[in-house]
Structure formats: structure tokens, C-alpha cells
Amino acid sequence: MKPLGPVLAVAGLAKSFGGVAAVREVSFAVARGEMLALIGPNGAGKSTCFNLLSGQIRPDRGAVFLDGEVVTGLSPRAIWRRGVGRTFQITATFASMTVRENVQMALISHHRRVWRFRRPARQYFAAEADVLLDPVGMRDQAGRATGELAYGDLKRLELAIALAHAPRLLLMDEPTAGMAPAERGGLMALARRLAAERAIAVLFTEHDMDVVFGVADRILVLDRGRLIAEGSGAEIRADARVRAVYLGSGATSGGH
Amino acid sequence: MAGTGQILIPLLTGLADAAGLFFVASGLTVIFGVTRVVNFAHGSLTMLGAYCGWSLISRLPPTPLGFALGALATMAILAVIGAGLEIGLLRRVYRAPELFQLLATFGVVLMAQDIVQWLWGVEDLALRRPPWLRAFVTLGGARFPRFDLVVIALFPLVFLLLWLLFTRTRWGRLVRAATEDREMVAALGVDQRLLFTSVFALGAALAGLGGVLMLPDASANLGMDLTTVTDAFVVVVVGGLGSLPGAALASLLIGLLQAFGIMLVPRATLALVFVVMAVVLVLRPNGLLGRPPGRDGGGGEARALVRPAPAVLRRFGLAVLVLAALAPLFLGPYALAVGTEMLIAMLFAASLHFMMGPGGMASFGHAAWFGIGAYASAFAVHLLAAPMPLGLLLAPLAAGATAALFGAFVVRLSGVYLAMLTLAFAQIVWAIAFQWVDLTGGDNGILGVWPARWAAGPRGFYWLALALAVAGTLGLRVILAAPFGHALRGARDSRRRAEAIGLPVTAIQLAAFALSGAQAGLAGGLYAYAKGSVFPTYISLGHSVDALLMVLLGGVATMSGPIVGALAYTGLYDVLLSATSLWRLVLGAAIIVLVLAAPEGIAGGALKLWQRVRPA
């Protein structure tokens, strides 16, 4: 049985680039099945936070716990193996492969079939890949070249890839950027459903406040690397400091 | 008294060497920084500078002013040549896949060799030194050439001028911006074309200066293009690609190391430079002052979808294979020998393509593995008296094992740095083969590596080569389609994504590197038995470049590229070598025409044509 504590707990996480303190002493936790939004103006440190959690960057200080186990400073690969899937702000997919092959690759890695040299990769887990592509609405495009997809479709594909190893924690960095406003709700509703059905903890960043307030159970606000507020949608909307930050920067939606 | 001389004179000698290196390397690094072109023709520009300088200065009054005027005029001429090269050729291939421009510049190298020989003749041209060029100063009891002091003084001067140019002028700021972020400059609405042309002109002028300043100490000769370009590459890479201060620092480091190294290890001078480069790259993967490459684009680059070959192509391939298998029944021994060489070239090219195309790791030193395989077979015959099958087994094993060992350092790097580290290794291996005569026989090579009786005839050996080359090439294709191959390609497409789905990227790349080395080693072993002998030329830079040309010519992005490229390149080379004394001119021109006509390579171009004719 899985322990009952939070899936992800972060304590005093900090990272600077040269003189720029991108993330300062950030602490929070995400529970099973919870949708937690991390918002903040451009350059607040959201992506850096994600990179610290998923192992792309090593923190200067602080600790990251997955179900109580310390994973601070582990490689992205090790963290992925422990059940963390992620999508990127700037999508990262395999452009020379088809949509299905992208997902198959994640499945091959998950099932530890990377060191296979004979049977064609496309014969591995094709059906499973389609099962993953179906809910994100990419099944009918499974045979297309990834390099020619629209940006919104790439985001959907990334989600399917991130779910391939049935993660316990899903990190989504601006999952709907580049999508038409109408599509955004659908994708996030899907994420929400998956979180609930599979008891996945979801941490996401998002610039579209309608999306944020629509799906998040709880919201964290980051400003210049520091957590300045935490609470439900209503609480955040009412928070004076948050309003100041957003009015000050003038960016409440769109750009990244 | 003797004490000061013992340190001071080598120090000054090293500084003069450093200055010479810097003039050539500064142009190369500036060109690379802005245009991302690995300009193999930079040595040819230096050679042109030396020859032009010789022609001009010999006709001017033998005074310092005459020399200076000649040098400036040479720089102007070279600037025009550089601009012409950029406008006429390179501008048309910037959009081509990475490193493809290298192919174009190599075409220029070949053509320049014949053109210079035609214009200036075959004899070394040494500038007649008037007394002021022969003058010396006496320091601590030893004599030192006064002109070398001038060269030393020019080093900081040229550096300062360039530095001012890059920091204090609008043009310079644009160039620096372009070095750091090409897209940004494009977005600023700056005319990139003018910027690139002017940068090329500047780089060529600096190469010309380097060439002219060699004249008082050396001569203008037909071999100087390749000797200077390798040195310049080393300096640029050690300093950090695109970094002017880096090039200055690296010139100093290498110049001084050479001057003092010669006293300590006189035999190791050739390898020394490459050992320095290897050590620097291992410790600092982006050179001394280079910046890490920009953040991972995340697969933003357009990549063609890789699909299994269409049925038509497969049937065609099968037909060709059957034809090739039946060839010995109607071809004579010479044609079969040529066919055998083509098959080996195909295997060699396929092995490079494996790491360079799907692996995303271009190599400038792939001949190292070929050579290690060839020498392994030769040693097997001579030291172990091993039968041929064992010799052919040892070749890929030795090459693969060395590649695995060395690859651990290589795969930590990327792009041109990675390619340069492979070059460093290949040059060290070459130096051992060439200079360690007691072990390897030196350039006299190892003779008598003839095949076993059952494969001794041209037919037998052809069939053996066909079987191994086809098995090897197809084997690589099977691996590329398998999970491992997909993972390799994935790591190239987006390292970030690959890591985020748990792929052991470094291990995968290392395995690919070793596999590629092993296949090249097999090709080398086969070649040793086919020729009956092994020579250091198998490991030379020229042979590594051959492999690169074959892959690029065929097309990196297509699976059949290396096969087509190997057949086209070896065929073209063989025919031209026998047909005309101007084969370099014609081959260079042919390469340039192909580059301009088919920037995706021959196979890529053919594929495009096919798709246009028969829309899928």
C-alpha cells in the first residue's frame, strides 16, 4: 500500500543562476489526486521549480520528497523511474518519429526494452500507445510525423508521453500554451479527470487564469522566486499581494 | 647569462609561433561564430595569402613599407575572395543540414590546390629576404630574429584592433549578437546576408595576413593548406568556438607548449598538440573560453520522418543485391577489386552515418577506428599468425573496445566539439602509426596481410566482402529500427525529452559510438586483407574526410544516404584519378555542384524528386 502522506513535498528549495536567485526557499506539498497550480508572472521561477523537481537542475539548497523518499539531486531518469512524468513549456518531442512512435518510446523505456536490437520498435506496445493517445485526442493522428504537428497537438502528445509510465506525479509546464482558448478547457478537464481516476498528483503552471481558476484545487503564487500566496481560487483572487504583482507586471494571460 | 637566454629565447620563439597561429585561427573562429560554417577552406585561404603575398612583395621595394603594403594588399585581395566565396557558394547552403557546408568548403580545398598549382607552379616559393628581414637582436647571448619580434608585437595589436572592432562599432556589436543568438539578429531586421559576407571577408583577410607573415620564415608551398588548417582548428576548438579571446589564449598555450615541448619530448611534437586539445576538451567541454551551446531546442528543428523503406525501394535494393552477388560471374578481377573497395567504403560510410545521422554525433576522426581495425588484422597476421577469420574478428573487437573506452569522453560533448575530440584522437593514433616505426613500421606500413587461400582470388574475396559489408550495413539498419536505434534517434531529436522518459542517454550514445567504431574496424580489417597491406594513410585526416564526404554527399537524413554516397564518391574519385591530372579540380567542382543542386544529399534529393513525381 502506498503511504498516506503527500505525493510530493518540497522543503526550502533554492536555486540561483549566477547572481539571479531564480527560486528562493520554496516549500509546498501536493496530495494524491490533487490539482495544484503554480502561477506567477514571467520569470518568476516556475519552470526552474519544475526543473528542480524533475532533476534537470540540481538545487543549491532544500529537499524534494516523493512519497517521503528523498529524491533531491537525482538524475531526470531516476526521478522518472520513481513515477514522475512531465511536459515542457517548450515542447520536447522526437521530431523524426511518428506520434505513435513517440509514445512507444516512452513505453519501451518504461518496460525496460531499450537494449533490444532486432525486432522493429514499431512492433513494441503499439496498442498500448494508442490507448494513451485516445484520451488526449491524438489517436487519429498516430501515424503522422511529429515534426509537422500543430503546437497544440504537440502539447497533447506530450501529455500522452508523460502518462505512459502511469506516474504518481505529473508536472505540466504551461500545458495549454499555444492552444486555442476553446481547446484549453478540454485538455485541463482531461487532466483533472485522470488525476481523480488514477489518483495522480498534478502540479501545473498556467498563464490563462480562467483555466487556473477553473480546474485547480489549490493555487501557489510565485514572485521573483518566492512563494507569496497559497490557497483556493477565491482566496488567491482576493489576495492583495497577488493583485499587486499581477497588476504590476500587467500580464495575466497569454505570453510565456 | 645563459640562464636568461635559455628561458627567454624559447619564450619568444613560442610567442612568435603563437602569433602565427592566432592570425589564422582568429579568422576561422570569427567565421564559425557567426555563420556556424566549419570552414575547411581556411587553410586554402592562408595558402592563397602566402602565394599572393609572395607575388606582390617580390615586386615591391624590399623595404618594411613595401612589405607592409604588400601585406595589406594581400589582405584586401583575400577579403574579396572570401566575400566571393560566401556570396557564390556558402550563402546558398546555410539552410542545409548541420555540417553540410563543410562539404562545400572541402570542394573549395580541392579546387584551390589545382588552381594554385596552375597559377604559381609546383616549386616552393621562398621570399627573398632583404637585410632588414634577416636582422636579429641579441638577448642573453643568443640571437633572435627581429622580424619575429615584429610578429610578436602584431599579435596584441591585431587582437586589440579586432576587439575594438567587435566592441566599439555597430557592426561589431551585430556580429557579437549574431554569434550569441542568430535568430535574434534576424528578428532585429538586420540584413544578415551583408553581415555574413562581411564576416567572411574579414576572416579571409585574417587568413591572408597569416599567410603573408609566414613568408619571411618559411615558403609558400602547396602543402600548407592542410598543415595550417588542422593547427587552426585545434586553436579554435581549444579556445572555444567563436571566442576571439579564447583563440588568443589557445594560441599562446599551444605556441608556448610547442616551443618548450620540443626540448623535453622532441619525438612527440605531432601528437602533443592533439593531446593538449583532448585534455582541454575533456576538462572543459566547450573549450577554454567557449560558451555552452544554447538551451536545448527540444526538437524544434525540422527533422524528416524516418520510415521503413517503401516496397519499391526494397525490391530495387534486392535486385541490386542479386546483381552484385552475380557480378563475379561476368566481371574481371580488376572490376571486382574496385567493387570490393566500394563495398568496404559502403560499410565504412554506413558506420559513420550510424553515429552521425541517427546518433547526432559527427566525427572528424572516423578513420581512427578503420585504422585500428586494419592494424589489428595486420598484427593478428604477423604477431599471432592468426588465420583470416580470427583477424577479421579481432578488427571490430579492437576498434570497438578502443571506441568504447575513448567514447566515454566523447559522448559528454556535442556538435563540433565532439567532432574535434574524435579528430584529436584520430590524429594521436595516426601519429603513433606514422612515427612509432618499431611497432607499426611507420609510413612503410605492414605488408603481407594477404587473405586466406579460400578467399584469395578476387571472386572469393569479393563475395566475402559483399557478405560482410551487406550484413554489416543491414545490421546497422536493423538496429536503427529496433528500440535501441529509436532511443538513439530520440536522444538526438531531444535530449531533454529522452531523459524525461528515462532513457539512459549517455550509455546509449556510448554504445552507438562503440558499435560504429566496431563496424568501421571491420571495414578496416577487410581493407587490410583486400590490399594485403596496412599504412598510416588509412588513419589520416584525409581518410576521415572521405568518410564524411560520403555520408554528406549521400545525405545524412536518409538511411540509404551512406550507401549511395559511398558508391558515388569512390566511383567518381576512381574514375577521375585515372582520367585526368586535374582530378582535384574536377572532383571539387563536382562536389560543389552537388552541394548546390542537392542540399539534402544525393539520396535525399532523389527521394524528393521521387515524392514529387509520385505523391504518396
Place this chain on the structure above:
Amino acid sequence: MNKTSLSRRALLAAGTAALAAPRLARADTSAPIRIGEINSYSAIPAFTLPYRNGWQLALEHVNAAGGVRGRTLEVISRDDAGKPQDAVRLAGELLESDKVDLLAGGFLSNVGLALSDFSAQKQVIYIAGEPLTDALVWQKGQKFCFRLRPSTYVQAAILVEEAAKLPAKRWVSVAPNYEYGQSAVKWFSELLKARRPDVEFVAAQWPALGHIDAGAVAEALASAKPDAIYNVTFGPDLTNFVRQGNTRGLFEGRSVVSLLTGEPEYLDPLGDETPPGWIVTGYPWASLDTPAHVAFRDAYQKKFNDYPRMGSVVGYSLIQAIAAGLSRAGGMTPDQLAGGFAGAAFETPFGQALFRPLDHQSTLGTFLGKTALRDGKGVMVDWRYVDGAAVMPPDAEVRKLRPGAG
């Protein structure tokens, strides 16, 4: 010995007489004898282009004199681009497609060895013109390969003749770091020490071929405070070395003994910087006034409007040697040809030479002299011809050095 030399002389006289009064070719309609010739034309043009002129001139002379046994000679020439592996492939093409009767050529030692190995394998005669490596006739010597030029050993041995007379005791050497340079230093120091047990070699510099760091090399040699310097560098490396050495005073008050430096290919680029008084082997083309050489030089200058280089002599002599070997052979089988060449004497611009049956090395020698400056150009003075046979090791020694074939 006498008997054969008579017939040889008759033949050679016929060859040279043809120059003055070409005889009508005997009415023989049989096909020409084909020589497949391979050399590094594009890679080393400074040497190989004069060489090509040389063999073209000789070909004209031989054919004008009626060819060999009534058949004209025909040369099919190929460029190996400086790569032994290409030379071997081209040899195959020449043999099969062009049906040549024998192979010839080579400048680089490795090309020579590769062609020799090929010739042994295919049982076809190969006459090496230029390659210097001793291995060609000794360690790797074989029945079907003959070599024209004096080898590295012979060149070094000839220099030792004069070097041993010098008072110098402390020697240093500078040689390109590859087989040729290493052998040249090894033989020179061995032979010199045998003659002069009191000499010692106190320092050695091994610049990479084509990559000399001349200032540093000159400095390193000077710091060993030698009495004499033995130089093996050539080409661009030599020019560079001489200039740095001149400016830095390396050669002042020291003896210098230098291999091949008297050959116009290497001496001419030195121009007015030619250091006088170096003891060198080479080719004094302007002052060699033997009838054979004058005839050769005049014909060469008339045809090419240029003076002959060492390569020209090699090319010319190569064809003469082939003509002599062919006419001496009883037939065209490889064994008959090998028999014909072994012991064949031929005329060269330097005088007569012959292929020693012992090791298939020709006795062609070279000139030993001193460098001097005349009108701003380097020349060889005080020279004398040293016949190759005069400095060869004793026959018993050679047999030991040549294990493969008799």
C-alpha cells in the same frame, strides 16, 4: 662479368647513339611493350613533374632508336594521389585493363613497398624509381622488384665518407619523424661511429614532417652546443629550418652535413640563403659536364625549356634501365624478365649503372659535394661522383639483410 658488360655496352651505345642519328625502326609490326607507371603526381608535384619530363624524354630516345627488340615502348601513367592503397588499385587496373607488361614508378617509400608487395603477389616485374627505403630491396626484397635510386643507406653512407674526416666530435641531428628520417639518422650515426669511435650524438630533433617549428628546433639544437649538425629535413621544412638557423647563427662555426640538400628540388628554394659549406649529396646539374650528361641536359632543355632536376634524371634513367632489362631478357615471362633485369647495365646521365643480381639495387650513385652561393643561388661545388656500389655493405651482410629472396 666482362662478357655481359660487352653486350650491355653495345646496346646502350645504340640507345645513346640514337640521339644523334636515329635509326629506322626495324620493320616489326608487333605491339608495343607497355609499361604501367604510377607516381604521386598530384601529391608531390615538385618532384614528380620533372620526373615525368625525364621519362618522356627517355621514351622518345629509346623509341627513336628502334625501341626494344623491335618493339616500341609505351608508358601508361597513373597518379596515386600519394596513397599506397590507390597505387595498388591502379596497379591492378594497369595490369588487367591495360595489359601492361611491367610496372614502374613510385616516389614515396610506402607506395614503393605496396607496389613491390603487389608485384610479388601477381608475379609481375616492378621497377621502383625513387623510393628510398632500404626495406624495398633488403628486408622486403623480392624476386620481381628492382630499385634504381641509391637508398637511404647509400645516401647516408656516402655522406659519412666526408663527415668522418671532420674534426667534429659532438653531433646533433634533425630529421623528420618518420621511417625515412629515422633510418637516415640510424645509418648515419652507426656508420660514423664505426669509423670514428670518438664522436657522440648529443641531441636529436624530430620535427613532424611538414610541421617543423623551426625556431624552436634551431634553438634546441644550439643549446646542445654541437660541433656539427646532421640534417635530414627537406622541402618546406628545410627552407624554414635554414632561415631560422641563418638568422639565429646556428650554422656559424659549425659543420653541417645534409642529406639530399644538393638536389635542385631542395636547393633552389633556399635561393640566396643557401648556407655555404654544407656537405651534401645532390645533383650539380649546371657543372656536370660529362658527355652523357651534357647530351641529356641539352636535350632536356630543348624539349622542356627548363633545366633538369634530380627527378628528371630518375625518370630518364628509369626508362633506360627498363629498356636495358627488357632487351637482356630472354622473353616476356616474369621469370625471364626478372632474369633479364638482374645484372642489366644501363646508361644514365650520371654514367653507367647496373642492377645488382645480389639485391636488385642499382649501382647508380650520387654526387657528394659542398654548397656554395653563386649569383644569389645555391649550387654544389667541389663535388665528386660516388658510385653506389662503392659504399654498399659487404655481400654477406646484404644477404643477411635480405632474407626473403636471393
